[in-house]
Amino acid sequence: MALVHGFPSRRSVLALLGFLAACAGVGQQAGEMGVRTGVVEQIVDVPLPTSHHAGVGAVVGGLAGLSVGSLIGAGSGRDVAMVLAAVGGAVAGNEVEKTHAQPVPGQQIVVRTGSGILISVTQPGVAGLRKGQVVYVEGHGDGARVVAR
Structure with a gap:
């Protein structure tokens, strides 16, 4: 790339943009x-992992523990009680969440494709699919899914 006053020349930049545009045009277009x-x-x-939001139990338990801890003691003892109750509540909330998930x-x-390649897709259960x-x-990688024809 030719430099003009420390910057790439206009021709170099246009060539680079043309190359990148050509690369982007190969394959699928956006949305396809x-x-x-x-x-x-x-x-x-x-079994697939649940889609619940991990950590919600810990947050709710920590907030509940914090509110209970604020009712105990006064001064620095109250601060210690709030911290300990918040940590204990977070741990308890996390355990409750794990047991209910x-x-x-x-x-x-x-699936064996027409070209003979085997594809393995893991997805939530789809009623009606059978061997043969x-x-x-549809799609590729983690976003792939199998649907009836």
Whole structure:
């Protein structure tokens, strides 16, 4: 890249922008989703982690402990009681949240595409999918999902 007064020249910048635009144009456009077809080879039921917001129990428990601790003692003893009650409440709230978090039923679906490639997608349970069924695999990576054709 040629430098003019310490900065890249206009021609270098335009060439770089043209290259980047060409690279961005290859493949999918924004908002498009890749869809492949295939046949279900295997379906395994698996538990998926719940989608609840982790930490809510600790926050609620900590706030409850803080309010209870503020009722105890006076002066610096009150401050110590508030801190200890907040920490204890946060720990207790976190434990309660963990015991009530139930896994979501899901499926690991193995699909053989038309090109012979095996794809494994883990998603929340989809009623009606069965081995040997022709399906669509929408998207890629963690966002992929299998739907009936």
